[in-house]
Amino acid sequence: MKKKIFHFLQSIIIYLLYSICKIIGLKLSRVIFSFVFKKVGNFFKSKKIIINNLNRISPKISNLEKDIIVSKMWSNYGKTFIEYIFLSTFKKKTDHIDIKNKKAIDEILKKNKPVVFISGHFANYELMSMELIKAKAKLAIIYRPLNNIFLNPFMEYLRKKFVCENQIKKGLNGVKESLEYMKKGYSIALMVDQRVSEGPRIDFFNTGAHTTTLPAQLSYRFDCDIVPIYISRTQDDRFEMEILDPILISDGEKKDKELITKKINSAMEKLILKDPSQWILTHNRWK
Numbered sequence: 001m002k003k004k005i006f007h008f009l010q011s012i013i014i015y016l017l018y019s020i021c022k023i024i025g026l027k028l029s030r031v032i033f034s035f036v037f038k039k040v041g042n043f044f045k046s047k048k049i050i051i052n053n054l055n056r057i058s059p060k061i062s063n064l065e066k067d068i069i070v071s072k073m074w075s076n077y078g079k080t081f082i083e084y085i086f087l088s089t090f091k092k093k094t095d096h097i098d099i100k101n102k103k104a105i106d107e108i109l110k111k112n113k114p115v116v117f118i119s120g121h122f123a124n125y126e127l128m129s130m131e132l133i134k135a136k137a138k139l140a141i142i143y144r145p146l147n148n149i150f151l152n153p154f155m156e157y158l159r160k161k162f163v164c165e166n167q168i169k170k171g172l173n174g175v176k177e178s179l180e181y182m183k184k185g186y187s188i189a190l191m192v193d194q195r196v197s198e199g200p201r202i203d204f205f206n207t208g209a210h211t212t213t214l215p216a217q218l219s220y221r222f223d224c225d226i227v228p229i230y231i232s233r234t235q236d237d238r239f240e241m242e243i244l245d246p247i248l249i250s251d252g253e254k255k256d257k258e259l260i261t262k263k264i265n266s267a268m269e270k271l272i273l274k275d276p277s278q279w280i281l282t283h284n285r286w287k
Contacts, residue, residue: 037078
């Protein structure tokens with residue numbers, strides 16, 4: 001009961017903030033929430049988890065570098081948080097993002113064959129799927145519902161209306177839905193950087209971490225590519241998005257879901273190391 005009351009009060013505050021920021025505009029809202037999250041973020045999320053994650057990613061990093069990375073991460077987190085209420089603006093615009101190799105999307109579409117897009121919680125991660133939809137990709141997204149039942153319906157509404165209409169709730173039913181979508185020729189997009197309780201421990205930055213094997217299973221079932229995507233925020237609050245080469249899987253490896261998942265984790269490591277401050281470091285990935 002206490003948790004529900006807390007979530008209710010939390011949702012009222014967030015709805016109020018979203019309403020105010022819709023009035024004052026995107027630019028000022030970013031400045032405000034970048035500052036706020038840098039100041040109070042560690043009170044709501046364990047700094048110990050964040051530092052432990054950084055230590056696993058790069059053990060040799062200095063304390064000063066850690067502080068800079070954490071500050072930049074909270075700044076991005078705050079901006080991403082408030083950008084949800086401006087998703088309609090991003091949907092209409094094109095000048096806020098630079099897709100480095102848009103030809104890769106065109107080539108995927110020309111093949112008229114589904115793929116599995118994978119990524120992590122980098123910069124404003126919602127924009128990756130949005131841009132794929134703008135490019136006319138047939139896409140369905142696997143998502144994890146918010147714990148707050150008063151906020152989740154609004155977030156689902158925003159995602160369906162402005163990011164991707166086809167939303168698949170994570171879980172056993174979600175796996176079945178994913179199969180049905182792929183049978184109809186839809187590609188699937190999902191984040192693979194968070195812990196999943198049902199996944200095996202796969203090596204991630206030299207430590208076993210529970211990881212979803214769904215991309216590997218879908219790749220084998222539909223003989224399709226697994227394509228990593230990366231997005232980063234620039235200093236002027238624009239975005240750069242990159243479609244990477246498909247993960248190389250030999251014929252002899254196609255049935256080995258754990259080996260393929262290890263390759264996926266390796267691909268995610270390289271993306272995180274590009275700039276750790278772009279990655280949301282607050283999740284207890286190695287729990």
